Every structure is written in C-alpha cells, then in structure tokens.
Amino acid sequence: MRRATKIRLYPTADQQNLIARQMGCVRFVWNKALDLKKTAWNERRESLSIADISALLPVWKSGEYPWLKEADSQALQMTLRHLDRAYTNFFAHRAHFPQFKKKHAGRQSYAYPQRVKVAGNTVFLPKIGWVKAVVHREIAGTIKTVTVSRSATGKYYAAILTEDGQALPEPIRHITHVTGIDLGLKDAVTTDNGTKIPNPKFLRRALKNLRRKQQSLSRKVEAAKKRCLAAGRPLADLRQFFGSNIARARQDLARAHERVRNARTDWQHQVSRRLADETQAVCAETLNGKGMMKNRRLARAIADVGWSGLVTKLEAKLKAQGGYLIRVDRFFPSTQLCSRCGEKNTTLTLKDRTWTCAACGTCHDRDVNAAINIRHQGILQLKAAGLSVSAHGGGVNPSLIGMVAA
C-alpha cells in the first residue's frame, strides 16, 4: 500500500540556498524542455520524446549550462517525466496544456525519485545534506519519491511517498453497513440516518479577511503600474516598481490563504474519518463542479466547503479498510423523490427545507430524504457489481427499491 506523509522541514540558511538552486535548475529544465517540445511541434510537426530531451541533459551540463551540474541529476530526469505526464493529461483532456514555470510563483517544488533517507527528526536530501525536520509519523516501508516544496509563505515541506509492500485489504464481499450522504451548503453533509455535519463557519469568516487582503494588494499593484507608466517604461518592467509594501502584502495574503487551506484540509480529514469509521460503503452524488461553478455565489460556497476534497479523502479512507465509495449519477432526482413511496414532487424548490409527500403523507427533511434516496441507488449499484448487501435501515420497503431506480 502506498502512503503519503507530509513533514515540515527546517533547512538552515545554507540549505535554503541549495534548495533554491535545485528548484531553479529543475524549473530551468522544465521550461527548456517545454520550449523545445513546442518549437519542434510548431516548426517541424515533430514530437520530441522525453528520451530525446533526456539525452540532451549531459550536453547542456558540459556545454552551455554548466551550473546544471549542481542539480541532482535524478531530480532533473524526474521533472522531464512530470512534463511527459502533463502532456499525457492534456491529451486525455484531464488538464490544461503544460505551462512554463515562473520564478516568482508562490509555491516551488521538485522531486527526488530515490536516495532520500529519514532518521529520527532529520531527512537526508541528495545535494542538500541532512535537514532538520519534524517527523510526526513513522516513515515505514520503502521511500518511493520525495517532493520538496517551499510554500508562498516560505515554509519548507517534504512529501514522502512510501510503499509498505502490503496489499490493500481485500474488498469487503458482504456489506452490512451502507451510508447515503447528501452534500449541501448549509449542512455540508447530511446522512440517511439524519446526522448533519454543518458547514464550518470559520471558512466564511476567513474568506472576508482574504478578500480584504486581496483588495489591498491589488491597490498597491495598481499604484505601481501608474508609477511604471509615468516613468515611461513598459509594463514588462513592472516588477522593478514594486516596493517592499507589495512584498509584505503578498506574504500577508499568502499566509491567510495557507491558514484557510490548512483549516479546510483538517476539517475534511476529520469528517471523512468520522464517516469512514461508521460504515463500509458510502454513496454520494457525483458533483458537477463545472456546472455549479457557473452560479458565482454558489461557487464561492462550494469552494468553501471543498466537497471534492472531502469525497476524495473519504474514498481513500474507505478503500484502505476494504470499503467502497459509490458515486450516484447526479441526474438521479434524489431530492424530489419520496423515499417512502417513490412519488415525485416536482414542485419542490431550493428554499423548501421540509416537505410533505402528497401521495403517502410522509413529512420529509429535504436533505435526509435525499440521502436516503442516494443510499437506495448506491445499494443497487453495489448489488449490480455482484456484492452481497444486507444493510438495514432507512425504513425501506425492498419492493420500492426498483421503483426508486426507475
């Protein structure tokens, strides 16, 4: 089983310099390779392979770019492999076209494919040496890759991917606990048994703070633009007109972003842990992120809750215990169907938090009813996959399950 552990690094000033140089070399090779690939394609309709470019590395080192010798050669190879993957993802419509890496981008990183060692609270990084770290969890198994990064706020991390040689636990064949969840804005998660996990308020508050900091930075950049133009210089030279106040405002904003990100990740881990501990399979609606993002106010709130991050973490935790995450098609009308009798209530609006079924008279909590329906649908999918499900609960008449699906 593979496992990723992210630990904080505390490099000395000298080591920080060495890390910055590694990042610089890796960034240079990425940009150079991307440029070569683009030019080869645009001018000659030729597609350069990573092997072709790899073969150039020794030429560069002994010729035009001798300083590349300072870099860990495997880290350079690794960045070429990453570029290759970026192209593959682009052609598979999974990602945008690979971009040139900027020196002034907030986060910088590079990866080692091997030769990293961990001992106590120190980590050995090739070309850097032993770096002080806080290893909060035992690094067990073989170290596969290590990604060293520096955040926009100047913190250093190592993300260590290990393989413990053990297979994933056998998937559970006979499922006795299934949970349906409805993802919402007021309550981030509602389960079919009525548990509601509210959307954390701290994110909303933090967002206000972020917006203010962003505006303050924009104002300063605008002022620098005016100074630049007034001096008769092109905007390409804008950076030279940045004062220390911009650097400070940037750091400030980056720090605020980091706090929000960390708080959200923590929350997602807690919620997904809690759900995974209680059940063997979770059924959730697939989220049409793109479609929903068209509604800007809703988009803000969704980005807030971080549904996709939550579902991804939940899936990993369930899999690690042999469980399942079932994605239910979003076109399935989970909200409108009465989970008791299958009647469809087409008059339901977004505002209705509760409603009474016209056919059977059951009073429904909108989200709980949706979660029950999603659970029914998920159970059908589990059964269709050939698994045995003997989960109880939800007050479901088995003869209705077919109706809900229809």
Ligand SMILES: [Zn+2]
């Ligand atoms: Zn009904």
